[in-house]
Structure formats: C-alpha cells, structure tokens
Amino acid sequence: MNKILLTGVATALAGLSMPAAAQTAPTINYVSNETAQPVPQDEQPKSGELPICKPKQETNCINSWEANKTGNRPINYWPGRSASEIDEPLPLNEPKN
Secondary structure, X not given: XXXXXXXXXXXXXXXXXXXXXXXXXXXXXXXXXXXXXXXXXXXOOOXXXXXEOOOOOOOOOEOHHHHHOOOOOOOOOOOOOOHHHOOOOOOOOOOOO
C-alpha cells in the first residue's frame, strides 16, 4: 500500500516539475489555398449587350427592370422572409408600422 502511495506522489511531483513547454499542446496552423470552380463554356460571362433574363435564367442576362423598366420591379427592403413564402404583392418601399 505504501509503495502505491509513494509511486503516485512521485508521479505527481514529476508531472509538476516538467517544463511548461512540454505540457502545452503544439500550435496548429490551418492553411487552405484558394480554389476556383470551373464555369462551363456556355455560362462564361459574355461581352457586350446582355439579353433580358428568361424565366429560371440566372446567368449572362440582365433584370428586365434594370434594362427597360418593365417586368417585376425590385422592392427597396427585406420583407423578412423569402419570396417563395409570400403570396401577396409587396409595396415598393417598406411600410411604416
């Protein structure tokens, strides 16, 4: 019993006498390189005049309101939820409550 107690005390003292550098974890430096996703040839940016966007088209086109002030006019505020959750038309400017 005394041997076990003495061994435990000796181990504890040895742990306390270790240098601080040996007791701390190494510094990890996480590094990542920039990556670029390739764009298919037909979706690369075009030069010159952009066509007006068709339904479900998101690239290489211009919003019809920006082009010639027709179609859906963008609102000037965030309505608090996504358009897919809103059934009623929204006012152009944020309503004052």
